[in-house]
Amino acid sequence: MAGRMLEGRTVVVTGGGRGIGRAHCLELARHGATVVVNDLGVGLGGDSVGESPAEEVVAVIEKRGGRAVADSTSVADWEGTGRLIARVVQEFGRLDGVVNNAGILRDGMITKLREEDLDQVLAVHLKGTFALTHHACAHWRSIAKNGASVTGRIVNTTSGTGLAGNVGQAAYGAAKAGIANLTLTTGMEMARYGVTANAVSPVAATRMTAGSVFKEHGADTPPDGWDPLAPENCSPVVAWLLSEQSGWLTGAVLRVEGGTVSRTRPWTVLDGHASADGRRLTAEEIDEGLRKAFGVFPGGIPSLTAR
Numbered sequence: 001m002a003g004r005m006l007e008g009r010t011v012v013v014t015g016g017g018r019g020i021g022r023a024h025c026l027e028l029a030r031h032g033a034t035v036v037v038n039d040l041g042v043g044l045g046g047d048s049v050g051e052s053p054a055e056e057v058v059a060v061i062e063k064r065g066g067r068a069v070a071d072s073t074s075v076a077d078w079e080g081t082g083r084l085i086a087r088v089v090q091e092f093g094r095l096d097g098v099v100n101n102a103g104i105l106r107d108g109m110i111t112k113l114r115e116e117d118l119d120q121v122l123a124v125h126l127k128g129t130f131a132l133t134h135h136a137c138a139h140w141r142s143i144a145k146n147g148a149s150v151t152g153r154i155v156n157t158t159s160g161t162g163l164a165g166n167v168g169q170a171a172y173g174a175a176k177a178g179i180a181n182l183t184l185t186t187g188m189e190m191a192r193y194g195v196t197a198n199a200v201s202p203v204a205a206t207r208m209t210a211g212s213v214f215k216e217h218g219a220d221t222p223p224d225g226w227d228p229l230a231p232e233n234c235s236p237v238v239a240w241l242l243s244e245q246s247g248w249l250t251g252a253v254l255r256v257e258g259g260t261v262s263r264t265r266p267w268t269v270l271d272g273h274a275s276a277d278g279r280r281l282t283a284e285e286i287d288e289g290l291r292k293a294f295g296v297f298p299g300g301i302p303s304l305t306a307r
Protein backbone atom coordinates (compact mmCIF):
# COMPACT_ATOMS: atom_id res chain seq x y z
CA MET A 1 0.00 0.00 0.00
CA ALA A 2 1.34 3.46 -0.88
CA GLY A 3 2.82 5.28 2.08
CA ARG A 4 2.98 2.09 4.22
CA MET A 5 6.52 0.87 3.72
CA LEU A 6 6.83 -0.89 7.09
CA GLU A 7 3.60 -2.87 7.29
CA GLY A 8 4.07 -5.94 9.49
CA ARG A 9 7.53 -4.91 10.69
CA THR A 10 8.52 -4.42 14.35
CA VAL A 11 11.19 -1.87 15.19
CA VAL A 12 12.87 -0.43 18.27
CA VAL A 13 13.69 3.28 18.43
CA THR A 14 15.96 4.36 21.28
CA GLY A 15 15.56 7.85 22.65
CA GLY A 16 12.18 7.79 20.93
CA GLY A 17 10.47 10.01 23.47
CA ARG A 18 11.77 13.37 22.34
CA GLY A 19 13.18 15.36 19.45
CA ILE A 20 14.38 13.43 16.44
CA GLY A 21 13.57 10.01 17.95
CA ARG A 22 9.97 11.02 18.63
CA ALA A 23 9.61 12.14 15.02
CA HIS A 24 11.01 8.78 13.86
CA CYS A 25 8.51 6.86 16.00
CA LEU A 26 5.51 8.75 14.61
CA GLU A 27 6.71 8.35 11.02
CA LEU A 28 7.49 4.63 11.41
CA ALA A 29 4.07 3.99 12.95
CA ARG A 30 2.47 5.91 10.08
CA HIS A 31 4.24 3.49 7.75
CA GLY A 32 2.59 0.58 9.55
CA ALA A 33 5.42 -0.50 11.86
CA THR A 34 4.86 -1.70 15.39
CA VAL A 35 7.13 0.66 17.29
CA VAL A 36 8.90 -0.08 20.56
CA VAL A 37 9.48 3.43 21.89
CA ASN A 38 12.50 3.28 24.17
CA ASP A 39 13.40 6.29 26.28
CA LEU A 40 14.94 6.70 29.70
CA GLY A 41 13.42 10.15 30.05
CA VAL A 42 16.58 11.90 31.18
CA GLY A 43 17.74 15.50 30.93
CA LEU A 44 20.04 16.72 28.18
CA GLY A 45 23.17 15.75 30.13
CA GLY A 46 21.78 12.34 31.11
CA ASP A 47 20.58 13.38 34.57
CA SER A 48 17.40 11.88 35.94
CA VAL A 49 14.38 14.20 35.59
CA GLY A 50 11.55 11.74 36.28
CA GLU A 51 9.80 12.10 32.92
CA SER A 52 8.18 9.35 30.81
CA PRO A 53 8.28 10.70 27.25
CA ALA A 54 8.11 7.20 25.73
CA GLU A 55 4.62 6.67 27.15
CA GLU A 56 3.47 9.99 25.75
CA VAL A 57 4.66 9.03 22.28
CA VAL A 58 2.95 5.64 22.54
CA ALA A 59 -0.29 7.43 23.45
CA VAL A 60 -0.03 9.65 20.35
CA ILE A 61 0.65 6.65 18.08
CA GLU A 62 -2.27 4.70 19.54
CA LYS A 63 -4.58 7.69 19.19
CA ARG A 64 -3.70 7.74 15.49
CA GLY A 65 -4.54 4.04 15.16
CA GLY A 66 -0.98 2.75 15.26
CA ARG A 67 0.70 0.09 17.38
CA ALA A 68 3.40 0.91 19.93
CA VAL A 69 4.75 0.00 23.35
CA ALA A 70 6.94 1.98 25.72
CA ASP A 71 10.23 0.86 27.20
CA SER A 72 12.46 2.68 29.66
CA THR A 73 15.66 0.61 29.53
CA SER A 74 18.86 2.62 29.52
CA VAL A 75 20.71 1.87 26.30
CA ALA A 76 23.92 1.92 28.34
CA ASP A 77 22.75 -1.19 30.23
CA TRP A 78 24.22 -4.20 28.40
CA GLU A 79 22.01 -6.82 30.03
CA GLY A 80 18.99 -4.55 29.95
CA THR A 81 19.27 -4.07 26.19
CA GLY A 82 19.57 -7.86 25.84
CA ARG A 83 16.33 -8.24 27.78
CA LEU A 84 14.71 -5.57 25.62
CA ILE A 85 15.48 -7.46 22.40
CA ALA A 86 14.28 -10.73 23.97
CA ARG A 87 11.08 -9.03 25.12
CA VAL A 88 10.36 -7.67 21.62
CA VAL A 89 10.86 -11.07 20.02
CA GLN A 90 8.69 -12.76 22.63
CA GLU A 91 5.91 -10.17 22.58
CA PHE A 92 5.69 -9.54 18.84
CA GLY A 93 7.22 -12.73 17.42
CA ARG A 94 9.72 -10.76 15.38
CA LEU A 95 12.30 -7.99 15.29
CA ASP A 96 12.95 -6.17 12.02
CA GLY A 97 14.95 -3.10 12.92
CA VAL A 98 16.70 -1.06 15.57
CA VAL A 99 17.15 2.70 15.39
CA ASN A 100 19.98 3.73 17.71
CA ASN A 101 19.11 7.35 18.36
CA ALA A 102 19.30 7.93 22.13
CA GLY A 103 21.80 10.57 23.09
CA ILE A 104 23.03 13.00 25.68
CA LEU A 105 25.21 16.06 25.46
CA ARG A 106 28.12 17.03 27.67
CA ASP A 107 30.07 19.65 25.83
CA GLY A 108 33.44 20.99 26.83
CA MET A 109 36.98 21.41 25.61
CA ILE A 110 39.37 18.47 25.86
CA THR A 111 41.11 20.38 28.69
CA LYS A 112 37.91 20.73 30.72
CA LEU A 113 35.88 17.53 30.23
CA ARG A 114 35.94 15.25 33.25
CA GLU A 115 36.35 11.50 33.26
CA GLU A 116 32.70 11.21 34.25
CA ASP A 117 31.60 13.27 31.21
CA LEU A 118 33.59 11.04 28.89
CA ASP A 119 32.25 7.87 30.52
CA GLN A 120 28.63 9.02 30.30
CA VAL A 121 28.84 10.25 26.71
CA LEU A 122 30.59 7.09 25.51
CA ALA A 123 28.18 4.91 27.52
CA VAL A 124 25.00 6.32 26.01
CA HIS A 125 26.15 6.93 22.45
CA LEU A 126 28.83 4.36 21.64
CA LYS A 127 28.22 1.57 24.13
CA GLY A 128 24.44 2.00 23.82
CA THR A 129 24.57 1.72 20.04
CA PHE A 130 26.98 -1.20 20.28
CA ALA A 131 24.89 -3.04 22.89
CA LEU A 132 21.59 -2.96 21.02
CA THR A 133 23.32 -3.73 17.73
CA HIS A 134 25.07 -6.69 19.36
CA HIS A 135 21.88 -8.18 20.82
CA ALA A 136 19.78 -7.56 17.69
CA CYS A 137 22.44 -8.96 15.37
CA ALA A 138 22.96 -12.02 17.56
CA HIS A 139 19.21 -12.67 17.30
CA TRP A 140 19.18 -12.27 13.50
CA ARG A 141 22.28 -14.42 13.08
CA SER A 142 20.76 -17.19 15.12
CA ILE A 143 17.45 -17.24 13.23
CA ALA A 144 19.25 -16.95 9.86
CA LYS A 145 21.34 -19.98 10.79
CA ASN A 146 18.11 -21.84 11.48
CA GLY A 147 16.98 -21.14 7.94
CA ALA A 148 14.74 -18.11 8.48
CA SER A 149 14.72 -15.35 5.88
CA VAL A 150 15.99 -12.18 7.58
CA THR A 151 15.72 -8.55 6.52
CA GLY A 152 17.18 -7.01 9.69
CA ARG A 153 18.01 -3.33 9.74
CA ILE A 154 20.29 -1.30 12.00
CA VAL A 155 20.02 2.47 11.70
CA ASN A 156 22.58 4.38 13.75
CA THR A 157 22.81 8.08 14.49
CA THR A 158 26.08 9.90 14.02
CA SER A 159 26.57 13.65 13.61
CA GLY A 160 28.48 16.33 11.76
CA THR A 161 30.78 16.54 14.76
CA GLY A 162 31.50 12.82 14.57
CA LEU A 163 32.35 13.11 10.89
CA ALA A 164 34.27 16.40 10.82
CA GLY A 165 35.03 17.39 14.44
CA ASN A 166 33.84 20.46 16.34
CA VAL A 167 35.42 22.70 18.97
CA GLY A 168 33.96 21.96 22.41
CA GLN A 169 32.61 18.51 21.56
CA ALA A 170 35.62 16.23 22.08
CA ALA A 171 33.77 13.43 23.89
CA TYR A 172 30.58 13.65 21.84
CA GLY A 173 32.52 13.75 18.57
CA ALA A 174 34.66 10.76 19.54
CA ALA A 175 31.54 8.76 20.39
CA LYS A 176 29.81 9.75 17.16
CA ALA A 177 32.90 8.93 15.08
CA GLY A 178 32.96 5.52 16.75
CA ILE A 179 29.32 5.01 15.79
CA ALA A 180 30.08 5.83 12.14
CA ASN A 181 32.85 3.24 12.09
CA LEU A 182 30.74 0.68 13.95
CA THR A 183 28.18 1.10 11.18
CA LEU A 184 30.73 0.12 8.54
CA THR A 185 31.91 -2.96 10.37
CA THR A 186 28.40 -4.08 11.31
CA GLY A 187 27.38 -3.75 7.67
CA MET A 188 30.36 -5.87 6.57
CA GLU A 189 29.86 -8.57 9.20
CA MET A 190 26.09 -8.91 8.93
CA ALA A 191 25.59 -8.83 5.13
CA ARG A 192 25.73 -12.62 4.97
CA TYR A 193 22.73 -12.87 7.31
CA GLY A 194 20.47 -10.44 5.43
CA VAL A 195 21.10 -7.56 7.82
CA THR A 196 22.07 -4.05 6.78
CA ALA A 197 23.58 -1.31 8.95
CA ASN A 198 23.51 2.33 7.96
CA ALA A 199 23.71 5.61 9.82
CA VAL A 200 22.10 9.00 9.54
CA SER A 201 23.71 12.33 10.37
CA PRO A 202 20.75 14.62 11.07
CA VAL A 203 20.48 18.35 11.56
CA ALA A 204 17.53 19.50 13.62
CA ALA A 205 16.37 22.15 16.03
CA THR A 206 15.80 20.17 19.24
CA ARG A 207 16.71 20.77 22.87
CA MET A 208 20.14 19.38 21.98
CA THR A 209 20.82 22.24 19.59
CA ALA A 210 18.87 24.95 21.43
CA GLY A 211 21.09 27.96 21.91
CA SER A 212 23.28 27.06 18.96
CA VAL A 213 23.19 28.68 15.56
CA PHE A 214 20.39 26.27 14.57
CA LYS A 215 17.87 28.10 16.70
CA GLU A 216 18.20 31.23 14.63
CA HIS A 217 17.77 29.22 11.44
CA GLY A 218 14.63 27.63 12.86
CA ALA A 219 13.15 31.06 13.43
CA ASP A 220 13.36 31.63 9.70
CA THR A 221 10.65 29.07 8.97
CA PRO A 222 9.04 30.16 5.73
CA PRO A 223 5.29 30.91 5.77
CA ASP A 224 4.43 27.66 3.95
CA GLY A 225 5.42 25.77 7.11
CA TRP A 226 8.48 24.05 5.67
CA ASP A 227 11.16 24.12 8.33
CA PRO A 228 14.57 22.89 7.14
CA LEU A 229 15.46 22.20 10.78
CA ALA A 230 12.34 20.26 11.77
CA PRO A 231 13.23 17.00 13.60
CA GLU A 232 10.80 15.22 11.23
CA ASN A 233 13.00 15.84 8.19
CA CYS A 234 15.24 12.84 8.86
CA SER A 235 12.44 10.39 9.65
CA PRO A 236 11.43 9.36 6.10
CA VAL A 237 15.08 8.42 5.50
CA VAL A 238 14.97 6.23 8.60
CA ALA A 239 11.66 4.70 7.48
CA TRP A 240 13.19 3.77 4.14
CA LEU A 241 16.37 2.41 5.74
CA LEU A 242 14.21 0.13 7.91
CA SER A 243 12.21 -1.16 4.98
CA GLU A 244 12.83 -4.24 2.87
CA GLN A 245 13.33 -1.91 -0.13
CA SER A 246 16.65 -0.56 1.22
CA GLY A 247 18.34 -3.97 1.32
CA TRP A 248 20.84 -2.95 -1.37
CA LEU A 249 22.46 -0.30 0.84
CA THR A 250 24.71 -1.10 3.78
CA GLY A 251 27.61 0.55 5.59
CA ALA A 252 26.51 4.00 4.47
CA VAL A 253 26.43 7.20 6.51
CA LEU A 254 23.74 9.47 5.10
CA ARG A 255 23.83 13.18 5.88
CA VAL A 256 20.27 14.51 6.07
CA GLU A 257 19.90 18.28 5.90
CA GLY A 258 16.47 19.71 5.26
CA GLY A 259 15.26 18.13 2.04
CA THR A 260 18.65 16.73 1.00
CA VAL A 261 20.02 13.23 1.63
CA SER A 262 23.69 12.77 0.79
CA ARG A 263 26.17 9.96 1.01
CA THR A 264 29.38 10.67 2.95
CA ARG A 265 32.81 9.24 2.36
CA PRO A 266 34.57 7.34 5.16
CA TRP A 267 38.17 8.08 6.11
CA THR A 268 40.02 7.74 2.83
CA VAL A 269 43.71 7.61 1.92
CA LEU A 270 44.50 10.67 -0.18
CA ASP A 271 47.85 12.04 -1.31
CA GLY A 272 51.15 11.34 0.45
CA HIS A 273 54.82 10.74 0.00
CA ALA A 274 56.70 7.47 -0.52
CA SER A 275 60.41 6.68 -0.60
CA ALA A 276 61.78 6.02 -4.06
CA ASP A 277 63.04 2.53 -3.18
CA GLY A 278 60.28 1.35 -0.82
CA ARG A 279 62.36 1.60 2.37
CA ARG A 280 61.27 3.35 5.58
CA LEU A 281 61.29 7.18 5.35
CA THR A 282 63.35 9.29 7.74
CA ALA A 283 61.70 12.12 9.69
CA GLU A 284 63.60 14.62 7.54
CA GLU A 285 62.33 13.00 4.33
CA ILE A 286 58.81 13.02 5.75
CA ASP A 287 59.08 16.73 6.57
CA GLU A 288 60.18 17.59 3.07
CA GLY A 289 57.98 15.05 1.28
CA LEU A 290 54.73 15.95 3.05
CA ARG A 291 55.27 19.69 2.65
CA LYS A 292 55.65 19.09 -1.07
CA ALA A 293 52.72 16.67 -1.32
CA PHE A 294 50.36 18.84 0.76
CA GLY A 295 51.45 22.11 -0.84
CA VAL A 296 52.82 23.64 2.38
CA PHE A 297 55.48 26.22 1.71
CA PRO A 298 58.20 27.45 4.07
CA GLY A 299 56.51 29.22 6.98
CA GLY A 300 53.71 26.67 7.12
CA ILE A 301 49.96 27.23 7.26
CA PRO A 302 49.43 30.34 9.43
CA SER A 303 46.33 29.00 11.21
CA LEU A 304 48.15 25.85 12.31
CA THR A 305 51.42 27.38 13.47
CA ALA A 306 51.76 28.02 17.21
CA ARG A 307 50.96 31.55 18.30
Ligand SMILES: NC(=O)c1ccc[n+]([C@@H]2O[C@H](COP(=O)([O-])OP(=O)(O)OC[C@H]3O[C@@H](n4cnc5c(N)ncnc54)[C@H](O)[C@@H]3O)[C@@H](O)[C@H]2O)c1
Pocket residue numbers: 014015016017018019020021038039040041042043044046053073074075076100101102103104124128157158159160201202203204205206207208209
Ligand atom coordinates in the same frame (compact mmCIF):
# COMPACT_ATOMS: atom_id res chain seq x y z
N1 LIG B 1 19.59 17.73 17.00
C1 LIG B 1 20.56 17.69 16.10
O1 LIG B 1 20.76 18.60 15.27
C2 LIG B 1 21.44 16.48 16.01
C3 LIG B 1 22.53 16.52 15.14
C4 LIG B 1 23.34 15.40 15.03
C5 LIG B 1 23.05 14.25 15.76
N2 LIG B 1 21.99 14.24 16.62
C6 LIG B 1 21.74 13.02 17.36
O2 LIG B 1 20.37 12.67 17.21
C7 LIG B 1 19.95 11.93 18.36
C8 LIG B 1 18.70 12.56 18.94
O3 LIG B 1 19.00 13.86 19.34
P1 LIG B 1 17.88 14.97 19.71
O4 LIG B 1 18.38 16.24 19.17
O5 LIG B 1 16.54 14.47 19.33
O6 LIG B 1 18.05 15.00 21.31
P2 LIG B 1 16.96 14.96 22.50
O7 LIG B 1 17.70 15.32 23.73
O8 LIG B 1 15.77 15.77 22.12
O9 LIG B 1 16.52 13.43 22.57
C9 LIG B 1 17.36 12.42 23.04
C10 LIG B 1 16.54 11.41 23.78
O10 LIG B 1 17.39 10.31 24.21
C11 LIG B 1 16.97 9.91 25.49
N3 LIG B 1 18.05 9.22 26.21
C12 LIG B 1 19.18 9.76 26.72
N4 LIG B 1 19.91 8.84 27.35
C13 LIG B 1 19.26 7.66 27.20
C14 LIG B 1 19.54 6.33 27.62
N5 LIG B 1 20.66 6.03 28.32
N6 LIG B 1 18.68 5.36 27.29
C15 LIG B 1 17.55 5.64 26.59
N7 LIG B 1 17.22 6.89 26.20
C16 LIG B 1 18.07 7.89 26.49
C17 LIG B 1 16.56 11.20 26.18
O11 LIG B 1 15.69 10.95 27.30
C18 LIG B 1 15.88 11.98 25.06
O12 LIG B 1 14.48 11.79 25.04
C19 LIG B 1 21.14 11.94 19.32
O13 LIG B 1 21.88 10.75 19.17
C20 LIG B 1 21.96 13.13 18.85
O14 LIG B 1 23.30 13.01 19.22
C21 LIG B 1 21.19 15.33 16.77
